Every structure is written in C-alpha cells, then in structure tokens.
Amino acid sequence: ETFQATNWMTPAHILNEFPYQKFAADVKEASKGSVDFEIYSSGSLVPAPTTMQGIGDGVAQLGIVYPPYNPSELPLNNVVNDLVFVSDDDFAAAFAWTELGLTNEKVRAEWNKNGGVFVGGYATPVYNFVCMKEITDPASAEGLKIRTAGTAQTAWVQSLKAVPVSVPIADVYSGLERGSLDCTMTDPTNLDKGNKFWEVAKTVNLLPMGVVVGATYVYNKDFWSGLSPENRRILLDETAIGLARSQVAYHVGVANALKGSEERGLKITEANPDMVAALDKFKTSMIAELPKRSMAERKIEDPSDVIANFLELQKKWSGLMADVDRTDPDAVARIVKENLYSKLDENTFGLN
Amino acid sequence: MERIEIGFMGLFAVLALIGIRVPIGAAMGGVAFVGIWGMMGWRPAVGIAKAVPFHLIGDWNLSAIPMFLLMGFIAVEAGLTRGLFGAARILLARIPGGLASSTVVASALFASASGSSVATAAAFSRIAVPEMLDAKYNPGLATGSVAAAGTLGALIPPSVLMIVFGLLMDTSISTLFVAGIVPGILTAIMFILLITVRCYFNPNLAPATKVDVTREEKRALIADAWPLPVLIAGVMGGIFTGVFTATEAGAAGAFLAFMIALVRGRLSFPIVRKALVDTAAGSSTIFIIVLGAALFARFVALATIPTWVMGFFDGYSTLTVILLVCLLFLALGAFLESISIMLLTLPVLGPLLLSHDVNMIWFGVLTIKLLELGLVSPPVGMNVFVIKSSMGSRVSLGTIFKGVSWFVLADLVTLGLLIAFPFISLWLPSLMEMR
Amino acid sequence: MVRLISYLTQALAWLAGFAMLLMMFHVMADVIGKYLFHAPVPSTAEVVANYYMIAGVFLTLAWVEATNSAIAVDLFFEMASKKVQHVMRVFAHLVTLAFYLGLGWFSWDIAVRAWQISETVDGIWRVVVWPAKFMLPIGLALAVLVLLLKIFSGDRVRIVDSSAAAEQI
Numbered sequence: 001e002t003f004q005a006t007n008w009m010t011p012a013h014i015l016n017e018f019p020y021q022k023f024a025a026d027v028k029e030a031s032k033g034s035v036d037f038e039i040y041s042s043g044s045l046v047p048a049p050t051t052m053q054g055i056g057d058g059v060a061q062l063g064i065v066y067p068p069y070n071p072s073e074l075p076l077n078n079v080v081n082d083l084v085f086v087s088d089d090d091f092a093a094a095f096a097w098t099e100l101g102l103t104n105e106k107v108r109a110e111w112n113k114n115g116g117v118f119v120g121g122y123a124t125p126v127y128n129f130v131c132m133k134e135i136t137d138p139a140s141a142e143g144l145k146i147r148t149a150g151t152a153q154t155a156w157v158q159s160l161k162a163v164p165v166s167v168p169i170a171d172v173y174s175g176l177e178r179g180s181l182d183c184t185m186t187d188p189t190n191l192d193k194g195n196k197f198w199e200v201a202k203t204v205n206l207l208p209m210g211v212v213v214g215a216t217y218v219y220n221k222d223f224w225s226g227l228s229p230e231n232r233r234i235l236l237d238e239t240a241i242g243l244a245r246s247q248v249a250y251h252v253g254v255a256n257a258l259k260g261s262e263e264r265g266l267k268i269t270e271a272n273p274d275m276v277a278a279l280d281k282f283k284t285s286m287i288a289e290l291p292k293r294s295m296a297e298r299k300i301e302d303p304s305d306v307i308a309n310f311l312e313l314q315k316k317w318s319g320l321m322a323d324v325d326r327t328d329p330d331a332v333a334r335i336v337k338e339n340l341y342s343k344l345d346e347n348t349f350g351l352n
Numbered sequence: 353m354e355r356i357e358i359g360f361m362g363l364f365a366v367l368a369l370i371g372i373r374v375p376i377g378a379a380m381g382g383v384a385f386v387g388i389w390g391m392m393g394w395r396p397a398v399g400i401a402k403a404v405p406f407h408l409i410g411d412w413n414l415s416a417i418p419m420f421l422l423m424g425f426i427a428v429e430a431g432l433t434r435g436l437f438g439a440a441r442i443l444l445a446r447i448p449g450g451l452a453s454s455t456v457v458a459s460a461l462f463a464s465a466s467g468s469s470v471a472t473a474a475a476f477s478r479i480a481v482p483e484m485l486d487a488k489y490n491p492g493l494a495t496g497s498v499a500a501a502g503t504l505g506a507l508i509p510p511s512v513l514m515i516v517f518g519l520l521m522d523t524s525i526s527t528l529f530v531a532g533i534v535p536g537i538l539t540a541i542m543f544i545l546l547i548t549v550r551c552y553f554n555p556n557l558a559p560a561t562k563v564d565v566t567r568e569e570k571r572a573l574i575a576d577a578w579p580l581p582v583l584i585a586g587v588m589g590g591i592f593t594g595v596f597t598a599t600e601a602g603a604a605g606a607f608l609a610f611m612i613a614l615v616r617g618r619l620s621f622p623i624v625r626k627a628l629v630d631t632a633a634g635s636s637t638i639f640i641i642v643l644g645a646a647l648f649a650r651f652v653a654l655a656t657i658p659t660w661v662m663g664f665f666d667g668y669s670t671l672t673v674i675l676l677v678c679l680l681f682l683a684l685g686a687f688l689e690s691i692s693i694m695l696l697t698l699p700v701l702g703p704l705l706l707s708h709d710v711n712m713i714w715f716g717v718l719t720i721k722l723l724e725l726g727l728v729s730p731p732v733g734m735n736v737f738v739i740k741s742s743m744g745s746r747v748s749l750g751t752i753f754k755g756v757s758w759f760v761l762a763d764l765v766t767l768g769l770l771i772a773f774p775f776i777s778l779w780l781p782s783l784m785e786m787r
Numbered sequence: 788m789v790r791l792i793s794y795l796t797q798a799l800a801w802l803a804g805f806a807m808l809l810m811m812f813h814v815m816a817d818v819i820g821k822y823l824f825h826a827p828v829p830s831t832a833e834v835v836a837n838y839y840m841i842a843g844v845f846l847t848l849a850w851v852e853a854t855n856s857a858i859a860v861d862l863f864f865e866m867a868s869k870k871v872q873h874v875m876r877v878f879a880h881l882v883t884l885a886f887y888l889g890l891g892w893f894s895w896d897i898a899v900r901a902w903q904i905s906e907t908v909d910g911i912w913r914v915v916v917w918p919a920k921f922m923l924p925i926g927l928a929l930a931v932l933v934l935l936l937k938i939f940s941g942d943r944v945r946i947v948d949s950s951a952a953a954e955q956i
C-alpha cells in the first residue's frame with residue numbers, strides 16, 4: 001500500500017537522500033511492498049512550516065518536522081533547540097535528542113498533542129562562523145553584521161556586541177557578497193552544498209557554536225497505530241539505519257567542505273582561546289537562565305527536568321560514540337539500534 | 353478509479369471551467385480540492401486547503417512582486433514615464449514600429465532592475481500600452497510586445513525564478529544570474545527584429561509617428577526623460593553595489609519612484625491612494641491565481657502525473673530528453689504558474705538530468721526561458737492577465753494572446769539557438785570562473 | 788445592507804493599500820538602518836511576510852470581485868448569446884463563491900487554532916502571527932458577501948466604482 005511522506009528539502013539534500021529516499025526503498029523491500037512511501041520533496045505537498053499540521057491532518061503519514069517553524073505548537077521541543085547551542089558533538093546531540101523524544105513523557109505528550117508520533121531526529125553539524133572578515137578573539141566580532149537563526153544564537157551574537165541579522169537563508173549568499181552581512185553562523189556543509197557559501201566567503205572560524213536539531217521521522221498517529229506490529233518493527237529498525245546514514249553523511253560532508261574550502265583559498269582558523277572562554281561563560285549562563293526564560297517566553301511549565309534529562313542523555317551518548325568509526329554508517333547504526341530501537345516494543349510503542 | 357485517471361479528469365475539468373469563463377484561480381483551486389478529496393479522502397483535502405494559503409502568500413521572497421507593481425503604478429500615475437516615451441518616439445521614429453521596439457529596450461532595462469516578469473509586465477502595461485494605443489498602434493502589437501518584453505524580467509538578473517531554481521537544484525544562484533544576461537539580450541534583439549520586420553511589411557500595424565517637433569521641443573522632451581533611467585540606475589546600482597538584495601529592490605524601487613514623483617511635484621493624496629489600492633488589488637488578482645495553481649500543483653503531484661511523465665523519458669538520448677523536457681515545460685506552462693511548475697517537476701527531473709550529465713546552469717537558463725514562454729501562452733498566461741487587468745475592457749484577452757503569439761514564435765527560435773549553442777548561456781559564466 | 792458591504796469593501800481595500808505603503812517604508816527603514824546605523828529593523832522579513840503580504844492579497848478580494856477584476860478567459864464568453872452569457876456569469880460566481888467559502892471556512896479553523904496557542908514566529912524578536920491569520924476568513928467572507936450580492940442582483944448593483952473611488956472619498 002502506498003503512503004505519503006513529505007520532506008521540504010530537495011531530493012539531493014542529506015536529510016532527504018538518506019533518511020527518506022534510501023529509507024523508503026529499504027522499507028518497501030523489507031515490508032514486501034506493504035509499506036510504500038511516496039516522497040514529496042521540496043515542500044511540494046505542504047509548505048515547510050505546516051508539515052506538523054499536515055501530518056496531524058493526515059495529508060502525509062510521514063514527515064520531517066523542524067520545531068522552530070512551530071514555536072507555539074512545539075514549545076518544549078523548542079526549548080531543546082535553544083539548549084543544543086551548548087552541544088559540541090553532533091552525533092551525541094542527535095541521539096540524545098532522539099532518545100529524549102522517544103522516552104521523555106513530557107516531550108512525547110507534546111508530539112502526541114499535535115497528532116504525531118516522534119520516532120527519530122537529526123542534529124546538524126556543529127555551527128561555525130563563515131565570514132567575509134576574519135573573526136578571532138571577541139573584540140574582532142564587535143560591530144559585525146552576523147546572520148543568526150534562533151534565540152540562543154542571537155543572544156550570543158549580541159553578547160559579542162555584534163549585530164544579529166535575521167534574513168532568510170536564501171538571502172545570505174547575496175548578503176555576504178554585497179556586504180550587508182559580514183558573517184553567517186552555519187554548519188560547514190553549507191559551504192559547498194546548497195547555499196555554496198564558499199563562492200563568496202573568505203574565512204571560516206571553527207569555534208563550535210552548537211547544533212540545530214529537528215525531527216527526521218514524525219508519523220501520523222492513526223497511521224502508526226494502524227500498522228501491523230511487524231511493519232512497525234521494520235520502520236523502527238530502518239530508522240536506526242536512516243539516522244546513522246544521515247549523521248555520517250553530515251560528518252563526511254563537513255570534512256569535504258572544509259577541505260574544499262581550503263583548496264579554494266578560504267582561510268580556516270581554529271577557535272581562539274579567549275573566544276572559547278567567552279563562549280563557555282555564555283553557555284553556562286544560558287543554561288542557568290533557560291528554564292526561567294522559557295517559562296516567560298514560551299508560556300510553559302518549568303522545563304528544568306527536560307533540560308537535565310537532555311544533558312544527561314547527551315553525556316551518555318558522547319560516551320557511547322567515543323570509539324565508533326564516525327564514517328561507517330553500519331557501525332553507527334549498530335550502536336543506535338542496540339541502545340535505542342531494540343529496546344522499544346513494537347506492540348506498544350507510540351500507541352497511546 | 354486510479355489516481356492517474358482522476359488526474360487527467362481534473363486537467364480536463366480545469367480546461368472546461370476556464371473555457372466557460374470561471375475565474376482561473378477559483379477553477380484550479382476548486383478542481384484541486386474536489387480531486388484530492390476524490391483520490392485521497394476528505395481529511396487530506398481539507399488538510400492541504402488549510403496548510404497552503406497562508407504560507408504560500410505570506411512569503412518574504414514574493415514581496416518583491418507587489419513592490420515592483422507599486423513602483424510601476426507610482427511611475428505611471430505620477431507621469432514619470434511619459435518623457436522617456438516622448439524621447440523614444442523621436443529617437444526611434446525612423447524604425448518601423450519604433451515605439452514597440454523602444455518598449456522592448458525599456459523593458460529590458462527595467463527587467464535588469466526588476467526580479468520578476470510579472471512585475472515587469474505590470475509596470476509596462478501602465479507605462480507603454482497607453483502610449484502605443486494613443487499613437488494608433490495595433491492593439492495586439494501594443495499589448496503583445498509588452499507581454500513578451502515582460503518575460504525578460506526573469507531572464508535578466510535579478511530573478512526570483514532563478515533563485516528558486518538555484519535552491520531546488522543545488523546550483524549557484526550568482527552563476528545563474530550571470531548566465532541569463534546574454535540570452536536576455538538575445539531575446540530582446542529577436543523581439544526588435546520581429547517588430548521591425550512585421551511593421552515594415554505591414555505599416556498599418558504601427559503608423560509612423562510624426563517628427564515635426566522643433567529642436568527646442570526635442571531637447572525638452574529628452575530632458576524630461578530622466579526619471580525612468582534614474583529609477584533604473586538607482587535600482588540596478590543598488591543591487592550591484594550591494595545596498596540591497598533582489599527582494600529588497602522592489603521596495604527600494606517603489607521608494608525611489610515616490611521620491612522622484614515628490615521632487616517633480618507630481619505626488620498628490622488621490623494619486624498615492626489610487627496607486628496603493630491598485631497595487632493591493634493587482635497583487636490580489638495575481639496571487640489568487642498563484643494560490644489556485646499551487647493547490648492544483650498538489651493535486652497533479654498526488655495524481656502521480658509526474659511519475660507517469662517520467663515513464664516517457666526512459667531510455668532516451670540526452671538530446672531527446674532535453675527536447676522532451678522542453679515540450680513538457682511548454683505543456684505545463686500553458687496552465688500552471690512558474691514556481692509551481694518548478695516545485696512539481698524539478699525534484700523529479702533533477703536526478704534524470706544529472707544522470708545524463710546535463711549542465712545545470714545551461715538547463716537553468718532553458719528552464720527560465722521555457723517558463724517565460726508559459727507566461728504568455730494561452731490559456732493561463734500570467735503576463736497577459738496582468739496587462740488585461742490593467743487595460744480593463746479596452747483590449748480583449750484574445751487580442752493580447754493573438755498579438756503575443758508572434759513573439760512566442762520568435763522565442764521558439766531563440767530557444768532553439770539556446771539549445772543548439774550552449775555557449776550563449778555559458779560564455780559569460782566561464783569568464784567569471786577564470787576571475 | 789448594500790451600503791454596508793460597499794463601505795466595508797472600500798475600507799478593507801484601503802487598509803490593504805496602506806499595508807503596501809507600510810511594506811515599502813518598513814523594508815526601506817531596514818535597508819537604511821542596516822547601512823547607515825548598523826542597526827537593521829528586527830524581524831522585517833517576518834512582518835512583511837505574515838502581515839503586509841497577507842493583508843495586501845486577502846483584504847482586497849472583495850474589492851477585486853466588486854470591480855470584476857478577477858482574471859478569466861472570455862474567449863467563448865464573447866461568442867455566446869446574452870442569455871448564455873448570463874448563465875455563464877452566474878455559474879462563474881457560484882464556483883468562485885464555493886471556492887472562497889471553503890477557503891474561508893478552513894482558514895477560520897486555522898485562525899482560531901492559532902489564536903488558542905497564541906501563535907508566534909521566532910526571529911530576533913518574537914513576532915505574534917495569530918492576528919494575521921484572521922485576515923483570511925475576514926477577507927474571504929466579505930468577498931463571499933459581494934458575490935452573493937452580485938448573484939442576487941444579477942450583476943446590476945454597483946458596489947464600488949473603481950475609477951471614481953479615488954476621487955470620491
């Protein structure tokens with residue numbers, strides 16, 4: 001039977017190619033055609049910001065949801081998206097975020113309320129500065145116009161006395177080219193893929209400024225509960241592989257983007273110690289203030305328990321990932337399956 | 353019933369409804385809803401109808417369109433453009449159809465400031481068509497040349513369509529921009545050749561404009577021509593020096609038009625209010641069709657028509673694939689709005705074209721050119737509609753489509769040249785690469 | 788009743804026109820702020836997209852219907868007899884009415900949902916968007932009223948006069 005899956009990214013994007021195109025083919029084979037996802041890419045079924053709503057309404061049975069598009073529907077998930085500014089390991093962040101979504105009752109309730117079942121998520125590579133001018137120590141950032149996305153990035157840039165600019169991602173390239181932006185905070189795969197910042201940018205500074213997380217697999221509730229347990233098992237197992245492939249592709253992508261950028265003559269610099277110290281200070285105060293700020297701005301109950309839960313899971317996954325070959329999707333998938341999906345019961349998971 | 357069958361029935365239903373004068377937006381949107389309901393059930397149909405409108409229209413990138421409309425309305429209401437055409441009438445009086453040719457030249461200039469073809473057509477339908485009708489030009493030629501010249505807007509950078517193409521196909525937007533320049537100029541030259549030849553053999557199309565003005569009057573007219581060139585220089589200069597982005601350029605252009613009108617003492621409250629309400633109304637008529645087309649695009653996708661089309665391309669040579677893709681774009685361009693066509697086809701065609709090793713910059717230029725043709729081809733031709741909406745009952749839709757059909761022929765020749773000689777598109781970008 | 792609809796149609800159209808003016812000034816203020824003062828106007832893109840664009844397009848729908856400027860193909864219409872033309876006109880109004888009524892109804896749901904969760908979008912400032920979502924049902928509802936008026940009056944009632952409107956008020 002055919003079902004609809006929506007992904008607002010192009011078919012060639014890492015978060016579409018591996019966890020959707022490849023995943024759908026594998027699921028179809030494993031389920032002997034009983035679960036066959038038709039993938040609607042580039043937002044051709046529903047616009048990106050309405051993906052959650054589209055899944056809840058049954059327009060699509062599967063979709064990729066980016067919580068910052070829905071701050072009011074997914075406030076708790078957005079707290080986590082603020083929080084991952086402190087992450088400096090994308091694998092640990094991705095799998096901690098996934099485990100949080102699978103096991104934390106409050107987070108699960110939020111997906112449930114929107115008519116969705118969260119089954120797995122991604123983290124982008126760690127964000128760096130991609131600039132026209134060089135950023136090194138805190139003083140060098142003062143007054144620069146820096147493109148940011150999200151509250152944490154904005155607050156950090158403000159703390160550097162730089163000017164945070166919020167422009168659509170499509171305008172960043174021309175903004176850098178024409179000087180209306182001096183810098184953008186971005187994951188390095190945007191250097192060569194998609195936005196091709198390496199065509200205009202001059203420098204990259206590797207200061208690790210967090211990741212961005214999103215939900216790779218959110219299913220329509222009725223669809224999920226209507227599946228046979230065998231098919232739910234197949235989807236859970238394939239999820240482990242889909243997530244692993246995405247993170248590995250990102251990891252390899254970063255290495256290639258940085259290498260290619262260097263070959264094109266971009267100056268790539270390590271993080272400056274003063275800057276790291278300033279960033280650490282900012283992170284500490286951010287974590288401390290996050291519960292209070294979230295309660296005030298997002299109008300939610302105290303999220304301290306969720307924040308603590310995430311940080312603890314992130315530590316756990318840093319440990320689990322310590323000795324894994326991060327360029328080997330099978331090795332990563334094995335760890336994810338062993339520690340997450342094999343522990344889920346296909347007869348009960350996501351049914352309430 | 354199979355989804356594909358419902359899909360073809362839907363295509364037929366839209367044609368029938370449009371044929372009996374149901375407004376195009378409502379026809380496409382209505383059929384899309386009923387069709388999705390029939391294929392997928394009530395909940396998905398309602399879900400799509402709920403999900404699409406707000407986020408489709410509420411888009412920062414599309415804001416350039418009303419702003420360029422406003423720039424055009426202010427320019428016209430405040431009489432900023434009369435001078436240029438006065439001057440053009442004199443300078444190009446000797447050439448048969450000189451006023452139409454000068455429209456093409458001015459459109460090409462304006463296009464280099466405007467991000468969108470529809471906005472270019474909107475501006476020139478106010479600027480150029482009344483001038484040509486006053487000069488007793490054939491209405492088909494007058495409106496047709498504006499509709500066709502408007503298509504330069506997305507080919508000559510900046511271009512909203514190229515931005516969308518670049519994002520969808522993972523291709524450099526700035527390279528695309530550079531690649532569009534020469535094909536844009538080539539298109540303009542083809543249009544001028546066409547106008548000149550047609551008017552030479554049939555002088556009734558465009559009566560020769562009399563040049564019995566004194567030298568002083570001539571000087572005064574040329575002196576009066578400054579506002580539009582200043583506007584163009586301001587917008588283009590702003591974009592290329594980096595003061596604003598392509599999206600911001602619309603607002604900047606409108607603002608500059610306001611300033612020029614103010615300086616010339618042409619701004620009054622009624623003029624401003626009319627320009628503003630006309631801008632909103634013009635945007636509304638355009639975007640309700642965009643909305644209908646966007647809903648219809650979802651219907652077409654769910655009906656698996658793109659997959660069905662892909663079946664055709666199996667096992668053909670690269671050139672055949674390119675030609676078939678061109679035919680597909682022409683066919684879709686007859687009905688659908690440009691951005692919807694790209695959303696619908698590029699995710700499907702991208703991998704196919706990459707497997708054939710097609711140069712994506714070249715293909716991008718071809719795509720824009722083909723989508724531009726769709727803007728002037730019946731039954732759904734956005735540029736033609738824009739002109740119709742600004743001319744009201746003075747010119748019928750049929751007249752405009754008939755007038756523009758000559759330009760479509762010229763465009764097909766240009767398209768053939770672009771396919772046969774990829775270097776027309778790739779030469780300028782190759783210079784950039786060497787930099 | 789006719790006068791009330793007429794009044795509302797004009798009022799919404801001017802509101803939409805005013806949104807166009809604000810859009811221009813807002814974007815220009817952002818550009819000028821960015822270059823001269825290193826201080827862009829925060830959340831310009833969000834406000835432009837969610838408020839000005841929506842107002843410009845949806846609040847003018849009734850005006851567009853009242854001035855008969857929705858775009859249709861009159862190729863066969865012009866060939867038809869007066870009687871057939873009348874039938875075609877009413878049918879076209881009915882299809883448009885059904886389309887707007889459906890969209891209006893669904894968008895009302897969306898607006899109420901957005902209001903209940905006090906919907907915002909994140910930018911440098913948090914922009915409240917739920918009020919913008921009410922512009923869809925409002926604009927569509929008034930357009931439906933205009934269409935009903937046109938159907939029952941046989942297109943004889945002149946709701947607004949687009950050419951004179953600028954001079955009158």
Ligand code: NA
Pocket residue numbers: 463464465466467468504505506507508509510511
């Ligand atoms: Na242009």
Ligand code: NA
Pocket residue numbers: 685686687688725726727728729730731732733734
């Ligand atoms: Na067309």
